[in-house]
Amino acid sequence: MSLATETRPMTRREWLLSDRPQSRTQARLGRAYMTWRRFSANRLAVLGLIILLGLVFVAAFADVLAPHSPVVGNLAGARLLPPGSEGYLLGTDDQGRDILSRLIHGSRLTLAVVVLVAIIAAPVGLIVGAVAGYSGGWVDAVLMRITDIFLAFPKLVLALAFVAALGPGIENAVIAIAITSWPPYARIARAETLTVRNSDYIAAVQLMGASPARIIFRHVMPMCLSSLIVRVTLDMAGIILTAAGLGFLGLGAQPPLPEWGAMIASGRRFILDQWWVATMPGVAILIVSLGFNLLGDGLRDALDPRESGQ
Amino acid sequence: MSALLTVNDLRVRFPTRTGVIEAVRGVSFTLGRERLGIVGESGSGKSQTGRAIMGLTPSHAEVTAKTVSFGSVDLLSAPPKVRRDLRGKHIAMILQDPKYSLNPVMSIGRQIVETLRRHESISRSEARERALDMLAAVQIRDPARVFDLYPHEISGGMGQRAMIAMMLVAGPELLIADEPTSALDVTVQLEVLSILDKLVADRGMGLIFISHDLRLVSSFCDRVLVMYAGKIVEEIAASDLASAKHPYTQGLLNCMPVIGADRHPLPVLDRKPEWAL
Amino acid sequence: ETPKDTLVEAFAFDDIITMDPGEAFELSTAEMTSNTYSLLVRLDLNDTTKVVGDLAESWTVSDDGLTYTFKLKSGLKFASGNPITAEDVAYSFERAVKLDKSPAFILTQFGLNGDNVTEKAKAADETTFVFTVDQAYAPSFVLNCLTATVASVVDKKLVLEHVKAVTPTEDYKYDNDFGNEWLKTGYAGSGPFKLREWRANEVVVLERNDNYYGEQAKLARVIYRHMKESSGQRLALEAGDVDVARNLEPGDYEAVAKNGDLATTSAAKGTVYYISLNQKNEALAKPEVREAFKYLVDYDAIGSTLIKGIGEIHQSFLPKGVLGALDENPYKLDVAKAKELLAKAGYPDGFSVTMDVRNTQPVTGVAESFQQTLGQAGVKLEIIPGDGKQTLTKYRARNHDMYIGQWGMDYFDPNSNAETFTSNPDNSDEGKNKTLAWRNAWDVPELTKKTKEALLERDSAKRAETYKELQKTVLAESPFVIIFQQTEVAGLRGNLKGLKLGPSFDTNYVWNVSKE
Amino acid sequence: MSGTERLNGRRRARSRKAVASALQFLVVVATTYLGLLAVTFFIGRVIPIDPVLAVLGDRAPSHVVERTREAMGLNLPLYQQFFIYVRQALSGDFGVSVLTTNPVMTDIRRVFPATIELATLGTLIGAFIGVPLGVLAAVKRGSIADQIVRVIGLVGYSVPIFWLALLALLVFYARLQWVAYPGRIDIVYEYTFSPITGFYLVDALWQAQWDVFRDVFRHIILPASLLGYFSLAYISRMTRSFMLNELQQEYIVAARAKGLSEARIIWGHALRNAAVPLVTVIALSYAGLLEGSVLTETVFAWPGLGLYITNSLQNADMNAVLGGTIVIGSVFIGINLLSDLLYRTLDPRTRAR
Amino acid sequence: MTTAVSVQNLTVSFDDFKALDAVGVDVVAGESFGLVGESGSGKSTLLRAVAGLAPVTEGTIRVENRQLQGARRGKAFYRSVQMVFQDPYGSLHPRQTVDRQLLEPLAIHGVGDGERRILKALDEVGLGSGFRFRYPHQLSGGQRQRIAIARALILEPSILLLDEPTSALDASVQAEVLNLLEQVRRDRKLTFIMVSHDLGVVTHMCDRLAVMRGGRVVERLSSADLVAGRIGEDYTRDLMVASKGFRRG
Numbered sequence A: 001m002s003l004a005t006e007t008r009p010m011t012r013r014e015w016l017l018s019d020r021p022q023s024r025t026q027a028r029l030g031r032a033y034m035t036w037r038r039f040s041a042n043r044l045a046v047l048g049l050i051i052l053l054g055l056v057f058v059a060a061f062a063d064v065l066a067p068h069s070p071v072v073g074n075l076a077g078a079r080l081l082p083p084g085s086e087g088y089l090l091g092t093d094d095q096g097r098d099i100l101s102r103l104i105h106g107s108r109l110t111l112a113v114v115v116l117v118a119i120i121a122a123p124v125g126l127i128v129g130a131v132a133g134y135s136g137g138w139v140d141a142v143l144m145r146i147t148d149i150f151l152a153f154p155k156l157v158l159a160l161a162f163v164a165a166l167g168p169g170i171e172n173a174v175i176a177i178a179i180t181s182w183p184p185y186a187r188i189a190r191a192e193t194l195t196v197r198n199s200d201y202i203a204a205v206q207l208m209g210a211s212p213a214r215i216i217f218r219h220v221m222p223m224c225l226s227s228l229i230v231r232v233t234l235d236m237a238g239i240i241l242t243a244a245g246l247g248f249l250g251l252g253a254q255p256p257l258p259e260w261g262a263m264i265a266s267g268r269r270f271i272l273d274q275w276w277v278a279t280m281p282g283v284a285i286l287i288v289s290l291g292f293n294l295l296g297d298g299l300r301d302a303l304d305p306r307e308s309g310q
Numbered sequence B: 001m002s003a004l005l006t007v008n009d010l011r012v013r014f015p016t017r018t019g020v021i022e023a024v025r026g027v028s029f030t031l032g033r034e035r036l037g038i039v040g041e042s043g044s045g046k047s048q049t050g051r052a053i054m055g056l057t058p059s060h061a062e063v064t065a066k067t068v069s070f071g072s073v074d075l076l077s078a079p080p081k082v083r084r085d086l087r088g089k090h091i092a093m094i095l096q097d098p099k100y101s102l103n104p105v106m107s108i109g110r111q112i113v114e115t116l117r118r119h120e121s122i123s124r125s126e127a128r129e130r131a132l133d134m135l136a137a138v139q140i141r142d143p144a145r146v147f148d149l150y151p152h153e154i155s156g157g158m159g160q161r162a163m164i165a166m167m168l169v170a171g172p173e174l175l176i177a178d179e180p181t182s183a184l185d186v187t188v189q190l191e192v193l194s195i196l197d198k199l200v201a202d203r204g205m206g207l208i209f210i211s212h213d214l215r216l217v218s219s220f221c222d223r224v225l226v227m228y229a230g231k232i233v234e235e236i237a238a239s240d241l242a243s244a245k246h247p248y249t250q251g252l253l254n255c256m257p258v259i260g261a262d263r264h265p266l267p268v269l270d271r272k273p274e275w276a277l
Numbered sequence C: 001e002t003p004k005d006t007l008v009e010a011f012a013f014d015d016i017i018t019m020d021p022g023e024a025f026e027l028s029t030a031e032m033t034s035n036t037y038s039l040l041v042r043l044d045l046n047d048t049t050k051v052v053g054d055l056a057e058s059w060t061v062s063d064d065g066l067t068y069t070f071k072l073k074s075g076l077k078f079a080s081g082n083p084i085t086a087e088d089v090a091y092s093f094e095r096a097v098k099l100d101k102s103p104a105f106i107l108t109q110f111g112l113n114g115d116n117v118t119e120k121a122k123a124a125d126e127t128t129f130v131f132t133v134d135q136a137y138a139p140s141f142v143l144n145c146l147t148a149t150v151a152s153v154v155d156k157k158l159v160l161e162h163v164k165a166v167t168p169t170e171d172y173k174y175d176n177d178f179g180n181e182w183l184k185t186g187y188a189g190s191g192p193f194k195l196r197e198w199r200a201n202e203v204v205v206l207e208r209n210d211n212y213y214g215e216q217a218k219l220a221r222v223i224y225r226h227m228k229e230s231s232g233q234r235l236a237l238e239a240g241d242v243d244v245a246r247n248l249e250p251g252d253y254e255a256v257a258k259n260g261d262l263a264t265t266s267a268a269k270g271t272v273y274y275i276s277l278n279q280k281n282e283a284l285a286k287p288e289v290r291e292a293f294k295y296l297v298d299y300d301a302i303g304s305t306l307i308k309g310i311g312e313i314h315q316s317f318l319p320k321g322v323l324g325a326l327d328e329n330p331y332k333l334d335v336a337k338a339k340e341l342l343a344k345a346g347y348p349d350g351f352s353v354t355m356d357v358r359n360t361q362p363v364t365g366v367a368e369s370f371q372q373t374l375g376q377a378g379v380k381l382e383i384i385p386g387d388g389k390q391t392l393t394k395y396r397a398r399n400h401d402m403y404i405g406q407w408g409m410d411y412f413d414p415n416s417n418a419e420t421f422t423s424n425p426d427n428s429d430e431g432k433n434k435t436l437a438w439r440n441a442w443d444v445p446e447l448t449k450k451t452k453e454a455l456l457e458r459d460s461a462k463r464a465e466t467y468k469e470l471q472k473t474v475l476a477e478s479p480f481v482i483i484f485q486q487t488e489v490a491g492l493r494g495n496l497k498g499l500k501l502g503p504s505f506d507t508n509y510v511w512n513v514s515k516e
Numbered sequence D: 001m002s003g004t005e006r007l008n009g010r011r012r013a014r015s016r017k018a019v020a021s022a023l024q025f026l027v028v029v030a031t032t033y034l035g036l037l038a039v040t041f042f043i044g045r046v047i048p049i050d051p052v053l054a055v056l057g058d059r060a061p062s063h064v065v066e067r068t069r070e071a072m073g074l075n076l077p078l079y080q081q082f083f084i085y086v087r088q089a090l091s092g093d094f095g096v097s098v099l100t101t102n103p104v105m106t107d108i109r110r111v112f113p114a115t116i117e118l119a120t121l122g123t124l125i126g127a128f129i130g131v132p133l134g135v136l137a138a139v140k141r142g143s144i145a146d147q148i149v150r151v152i153g154l155v156g157y158s159v160p161i162f163w164l165a166l167l168a169l170l171v172f173y174a175r176l177q178w179v180a181y182p183g184r185i186d187i188v189y190e191y192t193f194s195p196i197t198g199f200y201l202v203d204a205l206w207q208a209q210w211d212v213f214r215d216v217f218r219h220i221i222l223p224a225s226l227l228g229y230f231s232l233a234y235i236s237r238m239t240r241s242f243m244l245n246e247l248q249q250e251y252i253v254a255a256r257a258k259g260l261s262e263a264r265i266i267w268g269h270a271l272r273n274a275a276v277p278l279v280t281v282i283a284l285s286y287a288g289l290l291e292g293s294v295l296t297e298t299v300f301a302w303p304g305l306g307l308y309i310t311n312s313l314q315n316a317d318m319n320a321v322l323g324g325t326i327v328i329g330s331v332f333i334g335i336n337l338l339s340d341l342l343y344r345t346l347d348p349r350t351r352a353r
Numbered sequence E: 001m002t003t004a005v006s007v008q009n010l011t012v013s014f015d016d017f018k019a020l021d022a023v024g025v026d027v028v029a030g031e032s033f034g035l036v037g038e039s040g041s042g043k044s045t046l047l048r049a050v051a052g053l054a055p056v057t058e059g060t061i062r063v064e065n066r067q068l069q070g071a072r073r074g075k076a077f078y079r080s081v082q083m084v085f086q087d088p089y090g091s092l093h094p095r096q097t098v099d100r101q102l103l104e105p106l107a108i109h110g111v112g113d114g115e116r117r118i119l120k121a122l123d124e125v126g127l128g129s130g131f132r133f134r135y136p137h138q139l140s141g142g143q144r145q146r147i148a149i150a151r152a153l154i155l156e157p158s159i160l161l162l163d164e165p166t167s168a169l170d171a172s173v174q175a176e177v178l179n180l181l182e183q184v185r186r187d188r189k190l191t192f193i194m195v196s197h198d199l200g201v202v203t204h205m206c207d208r209l210a211v212m213r214g215g216r217v218v219e220r221l222s223s224a225d226l227v228a229g230r231i232g233e234d235y236t237r238d239l240m241v242a243s244k245g246f247r248r249g
């Protein structure tokens, strides 16, 4: 650290890194900056972040980026063209649709599935786990029983059965995946809560007379959050894969939606001669879930140094 | 006095993202078959000094010294194999907290036997005998029973005794004890210390005793090194402690509440930046 | 490489749920049954408007058109070694009617029921079987129906050894199950092959029947191996793990055709693929809309891509090869014309509508193509995919807007399709006769009557004429957009000889197949 | 107050606790199982498929449909149906599969060994390669080896299994012809080989039929390797993280201070401790493979439970689907139980004395 | 002379294990009361039971002449009793700034004027406003303990429960914290119940003390008695000897 700090105004970096923050914002930003520094030192994690930012970008500007319509193809004139064909960078599928455009538009679906599952499953798991862990006793017993029951289920098979019951479609796939994916979050949140519950700082808040709800929401949950975020990020890849699996079994998104898993399923029929139809969406899935995994790994190292062993 | 251990200008550096931390900054001393205490406040580099001598510094750290020699062996340039053979057999170390320093899934007996069999080729049964004897030597009443217990099944004091047994069973000449009793109750502390004291005296070992408790060190050791910010600020015979010159040493001595001494408020240390230079 | 004396077919037969000819009504079972059981008469493969004798040496029809007398060949034996007599034929009819399973209507439509079947289908002597019908139907109709697998002759003696006692109920008045439970997986026939084993979704094994009365099957064994995927079947075929791949899709079919080691064969089947418009939907009930939709299918593109080789554009409800089939395809993709019609119907900007689509090819592909062409005319189509049972459940409850599916003939006679497409005796929700016309709430009393009349027309030429008229009406007015007729294809190893697919699913015979 | 008295009190309490926890464990298993049944029952009722249609197929005439609907007795009150359902399920009776006409349990007994064999081999591959890789990565943290192991793991985590399976099939079967496909065994052996246990590899070895063994191996190796890869990805990653954690512990320093060799420290001390949570991880991954078979078996036409369930699902054979779900669920519960027990035996801290 | 805290016949059990066995203690208002004893003797449990953080199976607790029922405590209770914990690393919420931690009790009790109170509290424990927006990991152990004390004081309680507040600190820092505690007690006329295993600390801080062992109080005596060696129990004598340092013998 430089000794010249007193003589010249602080740089922005020094301001952020100051161990004597002057305001709440500075403290918060400083903390975020530290996390970012830890995170950004991990090159793979940054790559993951770039991939996901790319995904968001592509999803946001799909209309502008896609050279063709994702749903209307040229059945008679441009069916199953190989990659690099005139106007079709990644080739076309069996309806004569541009695969690149479908992948670009499909990013929206992927993003939507991931976000929806995350905002359904993670909060449910967090609340269930935190409440169970903090309350203990029969509340804990009942909630954990339910969690265990769902955990004991074969996830994919259960999702299959749910989709079969609810009818196929992307919304139902999302619901089915969400239903089967909250229990691990509840487990994590509970475990985290249990360690936190007996800590002195929670005892201190109890001693201030805080209500259980306040303790759970303001003091316990923030502690569960980082491991939860890490886990959710890592799970995103799994969610994408499960959604794709459902699509692959014909139970996911409805045609002509360019959902990547369904694209593999339909391209699978041409795998021997028109390998690109199934391969391209597979690569897209691989890249995006790799992105989530890299990001999750990086976040874990940055947010949860314990686990990464730093 | 024939030096058992000679340390000259020992430095330990930790490169980190925010810069290099110098944990130990040029520590020098020699040790014979005596009891040497190292005191200092938390973070002053006591443990890192001890670990550097043992060769247990984390691999990413940088250890340099003009000399660190054990008898005729230069420790820093010795090949890893030689150092490993020395460890446990000739130089041993007791760690602070038995709760974390014993392997939780291995029985006490096996952990002691393991040290023995690593360094001496003896039969299983003979190793067991020696281990039981050692357990008895650290005043464990029912060695045969304790032999088969797991670390979580014994109390802290007993754990620390087992730890001592494990480290001393191969008969080292030098023992480094890194705060061996600070995790224990005051009453138990004394028992463990007296066991240690007796073993060191009986076997004629050299002892480096690391602690942050100046009073304890002075009553237990012959000589005391006082460390501050990675450096030795004062070296003094235990008996001369009352006439310590360095204000840090004096401060450390005075700031402890003593039964019967009615000092309100307690004197506090006024740290001077130049101490750290 | 497969063994020399064994034919190994890769075949998607997940529809098989029973092997009892009195109960089975699935397409794959039809193939197994027709190779393992004998019938009185079989379809004449040289002229599919006629039939030839199988067990029957000859037959006569009485002048009033009500009595059919069959004379059996002599010295016939079942695979079990038991002799085949008219008694066995009568029992086969009796059990089919009394069991009253899905295919039983093919017999009961001639006025048979549990009470009269022993009278109406009976053995006059060892080798004479007499069948009495309730009206003077066209003989071609009656005989065509008797080629259906439900009329397969079972070994009475053998079956009686395996009947299970049941308690009679209101619905089922008989004290035994006519061997139904045993025959689900058992075998009591006399065909060129015996059924050795059926493991659902895994394998069907046929073995040569040495007691077969006709020419012996050339191979000792036929193994059908369940494989769903076209690409998988092709891989296995190319690798020589199977001799025949039965469910190839266009791309794979083409690749097999190009492969010098392999050969292909194909046959038009009696199955048509159609899109239907539920007339309960206000928009779809408009005649202009119905017509417009027929102009909104890209027949040419579909024909040259999605169904290339496995289907042929065909817009009338009777498949080619069936008596009276109309070979006219008047509709072409014409978005402008369709738009005009839609505007006339009051939908210049189109409307939104859903279509239930099962998750199989080529249905999904055609649906997606249709979705795109509809879109060009402003009609927004939402595809609701589902597995077969789900979409069907909805379809049969008349809860759909549109449905895309296929209709395969129940028996090889024009009436099979005519009845379902053009007859709807009771259009109420409770209607008993759930024909396709009923399912789409197409209320057509006139056509219903006309269909019935065609059945009683004993002059084949005139009968054919009536069916042509019916088809024209359906083409012009119906809520059915019929798109193509299925062509069944197979990819073969080059060393295979004599494999020929028949015009229907119960005429895919394997006994002539041999290997070099 | 004597110390022994307190100690005895504690010991008594502990043994009482052990009984109580065993009881609690039973209750847990029972309620979990009941919940499993409740959910499957619920799914079975809610499904928008006409069960009659499933029995009869589409082409059945109306009156037959009506008659069957009544005969199937779907008219009892729900709770009563559930009661019957539970009772039947407990006695292993999941009804008759429409598709195969066999009792579902008979079918499952036939197809499940195929899945178990596949998943077991996959897990063995995953564990025997994954654990050493994870250890290596942890020990050589930050090195090239570590990076490679991480990337292998990450890709394994990120790739759609069915997609990879398709590509693998394309390469190793279609192009290279190194492996066999589809199914478990060639048709040629279908009627010369009579399995006893249902695990073909074991059976072939048992009967010393080497050509059969070779053939079975050629069939199983690709799907098992793929599953093994996924298991490996998970196991190596978790091993790495557990090992990193253990390697930081003070007892490792103590072990070094004893002069033990690195190998002994890593394999004898650190891994022995990491093994405790690893057992759970491997068990979970095993359970995951059993379930993941749904996708792999479809691609490889592997006649196991996964394929059975998907087939049944596509044919609305709900008895079979739910039966399969319950069996997989029960196996999940069983595996959890087993890993719990293993955990207890491996970790002296949780071992009841 | 009023009793601030009166504990009678208190028993606390965890499952079957009695952590406290019929303990009785009376603490006079304004005095500083010490609890000493070996690890596991139930010192912390006693404090936690008073604070409502441990399950009481039997016995009564009276605080400022109000009888407390079970683990439920009214808001008024929390304004009169606060606690400082042993481990300065575990008693501050790791994700909250000092500011947030000091604000929390004010927010819970709807006390306004947070800005001023926080600054005053920081000032009182000898930390300037420069520490206000730091996170716990940016503080040393002694500084954390000061924050914990500030947090306990911000509701202006009359009774402070101190659970080994300095045992995790270096001797030099311990002196600072002990001085601070003495000073606030003097300034605010607080009642202390202080746990320590160090007889030196206890005699330095407390007027009277109770010696605990195995969940029971084995002896009650005044600091003066202790200093003068008027000790009844062997165990207390052992403690006394031990605290004098090592004697080679």
Ligand SMILES: Nc1ncnc2c1ncn2[C@@H]1O[C@H](COP(=O)(O)OP(=O)(O)OP(=O)(O)O)[C@@H](O)[C@H]1O
Residues within 6 Å of the ligand: B014, B016, B021, B022, B023, B024, B040, B041, B042, B043, B044, B045, B046, B047, B048, B049, B058, B212
């Ligand atoms: N792995 C490490 N990485 C970076 N810095 C380290 C590491 N280990 C120790 N240090 C630093 O080295 C310095 C000396 O540490 P050491 O453990 O020797 O202190 P100590 O005197 O033993 O203190 P205590 O009494 O708390 O045990 C400390 O400032 C510590 O922060």
Ligand SMILES: Nc1ncnc2c1ncn2[C@@H]1O[C@H](COP(=O)(O)OP(=O)(O)OP(=O)(O)O)[C@@H](O)[C@H]1O
Residues within 6 Å of the ligand: E014, E019, E037, E038, E039, E040, E041, E042, E043, E044, E045, E046, E197
């Ligand atoms: N939540 C709990 N569940 C079970 N046992 C507990 C719990 N809290 C405390 N105990 C037990 O109660 C006994 C007394 O614990 P307590 O923390 O009061 O001891 P202490 O005198 O404060 O010791 P220390 O000096 O180590 O802090 C201990 O044996 C401890 O194991």
Ligand SMILES: [Mg+2]
Residues within 6 Å of the ligand: B046, B047, B048, B178
């Ligand atoms: Mg230290």
Ligand SMILES: [Mg+2]
Residues within 6 Å of the ligand: E043, E044, E045, E086, E163
């Ligand atoms: Mg305590």
